[in-house]
Amino acid sequence: MWNAYHDGDPSRPVEPNENAAPGLAPPPPAGLDPVNLMVDGEHFVVTRRPGSPGTYDFDWTSHPESYGFTVGANSEWRPDLTEMTEEIRSFLSQVDKETGYLRD
Numbered sequence: 001m002w003n004a005y006h007d008g009d010p011s012r013p014v015e016p017n018e019n020a021a022p023g024l025a026p027p028p029p030a031g032l033d034p035v036n037l038m039v040d041g042e043h044f045v046v047t048r049r050p051g052s053p054g055t056y057d058f059d060w061t062s063h064p065e066s067y068g069f070t071v072g073a074n075s076e077w078r079p080d081l082t083e084m085t086e087e088i089r090s091f092l093s094q095v096d097k098e099t100g101y102l103r104d
Contacts, residue, residue, distance in 0.1 A: 037081070039088040044068070058088060061098065086094050 035046040043062040049055040053075035059068040069091050071079075079087070096103045 035081070035084065037084060038093060039085050042088070042092065044088055046079075050072065056084075058084075058091065067101070 037044045041062075042060060043099060045057070045059045045061055047057050049057055049070070052072070054077040055070060055072040056079060057068065057070050059066075071087055094102055
């Protein structure tokens with residue numbers, strides 16, 4: 001039988017825990033926490049998109065508007081800090097310095 005959830009999927013249902021305390025969620029597994037990066041003077045928060053293995057959202061939090069980008073690769077892709085920084089630099093190189101947005 002096939003499984004609708006990837007093994008590491010944080011949205012995967014779990015068995016009830018009799019010792020669970022209401023309102024206290026367990027911490028996310030290591031490696032799934034948001035990553036804060038400062039690249040070339042710009043601040044980004046990188047998170048893995050729940051339910052979509054290999055997809056990461058890069059939120060440009062130092063931009064005056066809600067702006068950023070998404071990178072989707074194969075489900076096994078787990079970028080390290082160097083890869084995340086390279087993705088951000090590639091994105092920033094395409095941003096028009098006058099408008100602060102991607103060029104048309």
